[in-house]
Amino acid sequence: MIKVFLKNKLAFSGLIIIILISLFAILAPAINHYAPDEIDIGNYLCPPSYEHWLGTDLLGRDLFSRMAYGARISLCVGFISVSIVVIIGIFFGSIAGYYGGKIDTLIMRFVDIMLCFPRFILILSIIAMLEPSIFIVMVVIGLTSWMGIARLVRAEILSLKERDFVQAARACGVGDVKIILQHLVPNAMGPVIVSATLGVAAAILLESSLSFLGLGVQPPTPSWGNILMDAKSCLGIAWWMSVFPGVAIFITVIGYNLLGEGLRDLFLTKK
Amino acid sequence: MTKKLLDVKNLRTCFYQDDKVIAAVDGVSFFVNKNSVVGLVGESGCGKTMTALSITHLLPKLNCKITGGVIKFKDQNLLGLDKEQLRSMRGKEISYIFQEPSTCLNPVLTLEEQMQEVVSLHRQDISREDRREFIIKQLKDVGINMPGDKIDAYPHQLSGGEKQRVMIAMAMIPQPKLLIADEPTTALDVTIQAQILRLLQNLKNKYGMSILLISHDLNVVGQVADYIAVMYAGQIVEFSSVDSLIKHPNHPYTKGLLNCLLDQDISSGSKLNVIEGEVPRADSYPCGCRFHPRCPSVFDRCKKEMPPIFCLDHSPQEVRCWLYSNSKT
Numbered sequence: 001m002i003k004v005f006l007k008n009k010l011a012f013s014g015l016i017i018i019i020l021i022s023l024f025a026i027l028a029p030a031i032n033h034y035a036p037d038e039i040d041i042g043n044y045l046c047p048p049s050y051e052h053w054l055g056t057d058l059l060g061r062d063l064f065s066r067m068a069y070g071a072r073i074s075l076c077v078g079f080i081s082v083s084i085v086v087i088i089g090i091f092f093g094s095i096a097g098y099y100g101g102k103i104d105t106l107i108m109r110f111v112d113i114m115l116c117f118p119r120f121i122l123i124l125s126i127i128a129m130l131e132p133s134i135f136i137v138m139v140v141i142g143l144t145s146w147m148g149i150a151r152l153v154r155a156e157i158l159s160l161k162e163r164d165f166v167q168a169a170r171a172c173g174v175g176d177v178k179i180i181l182q183h184l185v186p187n188a189m190g191p192v193i194v195s196a197t198l199g200v201a202a203a204i205l206l207e208s209s210l211s212f213l214g215l216g217v218q219p220p221t222p223s224w225g226n227i228l229m230d231a232k233s234c235l236g237i238a239w240w241m242s243v244f245p246g247v248a249i250f251i252t253v254i255g256y257n258l259l260g261e262g263l264r265d266l267f268l269t270k271k
Numbered sequence: 272m273t274k275k276l277l278d279v280k281n282l283r284t285c286f287y288q289d290d291k292v293i294a295a296v297d298g299v300s301f302f303v304n305k306n307s308v309v310g311l312v313g314e315s316g317c318g319k320t321m322t323a324l325s326i327t328h329l330l331p332k333l334n335c336k337i338t339g340g341v342i343k344f345k346d347q348n349l350l351g352l353d354k355e356q357l358r359s360m361r362g363k364e365i366s367y368i369f370q371e372p373s374t375c376l377n378p379v380l381t382l383e384e385q386m387q388e389v390v391s392l393h394r395q396d397i398s399r400e401d402r403r404e405f406i407i408k409q410l411k412d413v414g415i416n417m418p419g420d421k422i423d424a425y426p427h428q429l430s431g432g433e434k435q436r437v438m439i440a441m442a443m444i445p446q447p448k449l450l451i452a453d454e455p456t457t458a459l460d461v462t463i464q465a466q467i468l469r470l471l472q473n474l475k476n477k478y479g480m481s482i483l484l485i486s487h488d489l490n491v492v493g494q495v496a497d498y499i500a501v502m503y504a505g506q507i508v509e510f511s512s513v514d515s516l517i518k519h520p521n522h523p524y525t526k527g528l529l530n531c532l533l534d535q536d537i538s539s540g541s542k543l544n545v546i547e548g549e550v551p552r553a554d555s556y557p558c559g560c561r562f563h564p565r566c567p568s569v570f571d572r573c574k575k576e577m578p579p580i581f582c583l584d585h586s587p588q589e590v591r592c593w594l595y596s597n598s599k600t
Binding site: 173174 | 371
């Protein structure tokens with residue numbers, strides 16, 4: 001399985017990109033000699049140099065350092081919101097698929113209703129009502145993105161529950177909850193993992209957009225999105241401030257998408 | 272105290288399909304004694320599996336229902352139990368082995384993980400540390416080579432015979448009183464088939480359990496069973512001990528089935544015997560005796576009235592056929 005994966009060059013390069021970005025985030029304190037919020041007014045808007053690898057921003061803060069710490073935030077938001085998505089999605093999807101009938105109709109119509117709302121506008125208005133913070137951003141992204149996974153899991157479980165091993169488990173006296181958790185969900189994980197990987201990319205993009213609009217991660221905490229927001233005011237004079245965070249977002253999203261598609265080839269085509 | 276472990280009386284199970292009610296099992300009665308093997312034989316679609324699923328209440332939920340009869344297990348009517356009681360009965364007292372061993376094991380779990388589940392459900396007397404040891408012992412019991420290695424294998428790494436052995440090992444974990452084996456050898460080749468049958472018989476003697484063996488193959492059942500129930504079109508047409516069934520088959524259908532078995536005189540160039548015609552569909556049973564369109568000794572009464580069950584002199588031998596109408600019902 002791993003060999004097959006390694007043969008897929010695109011997916012493998014996606015994995016490499018993700019590992020590099022993750023290392024960049026994890027090692028942030030070790031590879032920077034500037035703190036992300038260390039203000040040095042005298043050196044504002046320095047272009048990239050030996051001293052400041054990616055230049056400085058309007059307040060003279062080191063961009064490389066802010067990017068590294070921003071990577072932590074962005075990846076965190078990606079992972080945690082997708083975890084929420086996966087948990088809620090599997091919960092509703094498996095219940096709907098396993099029990100069927102009225103419960104299924106109820107849950108799936110609720111999913112349809114949720115899907116009717118334009119997601120971005122919905123998130124914007126929820127966050128606007130609450131106090132914007134990293135935590136709120138993660139939760140709101142999680143609570144508004146689980147419908148796809150719920151549909152996937154339901155579809156998988158609808159067919160899995162008719163398989164003989166489920167009948168065999170039932171014949172052994174195994175209860176509903178255990179059948180769902182131990183027999184059905186692990187078998188449905190393939191498409192969930194693929195969708196979750198692609199979901200991380202979407203969540204990172206969403207967080208950046210929100211931060212760019214000032215409704216995501218609040219300054220002075222750096223995130224790729226709010227660095228871009230700062231860059232907006234000096235687009236003409238400091239190219240480095242918009243190019244580097246933009247490239248970082250682009251590369252990360254590409255990385256997750258490549259990995260997700262690679263995993264899809266691996267999990268979903270072999271059956 | 273009766274000798275009967277399982278006593279099924281007048282069981283009726285129906286399918287509901289587009290407003291139609293189809294009786295897949297129609298008035299089935301038989302019993303399984305303690306420590307004995309009963310074979311349930313019949314062509315495909317005659318309701319063997321439905322009978323077995325009814326006993327354990329594993330029928331498809333949506334369109335299937337038991338509409339009548341009594342299923343007594345250890346003098347307790349299974350039809351009167353609630354869902355929880357039934358669930359603890361399944362597995363613990365009655366185990367079930369399915370036809371296709373390859374699809375009955377969860378592909379994403381190792382053997383240990385799957386068997387652990389059953390152990391933790393039904394064998395609280397075995398401590399967590401001893402479980403692995405116990406599972407290895409169970410695998411060894413059913414004749415799996417190198418059980419210490421196989422325990423960490425995934426189902427796809429096993430052969431068909433091994434999978435069926437694993438299924439049997441799993442079914443044996445709770446030390447059930449009754450094992451329902453639904454065509455346990457159909458998916459296997461003949462040599463493995465013989466081994467599995469021998470294994471089932473050994474386990475039966477070792478643990479003193481009873482087996483309800485479902486098969487379409489009289490050969491298979493004849494090797495191990497004490498009693499045989501022959502099913503046709505949702506009904507049991509003959510129920511008797513193996514010896515008397517094979518020596519004195521009474522129902523024309525049973526005679527036909529026995530005639531179809533391979534004899535030694537195949538070398539003489541004679542063709543294999545067949546029973547003409549096919550099993551009627553469950554929604555269009557002929558009136559009268561359901562076997563009459565195919566029966567060689569059919570007469571007028573067969574076409575009009577459904578024969579009741581007649582008990583013959585050398586009891587327990589029961590036949591559903593008008594030929595024996597002078598016996599008591």
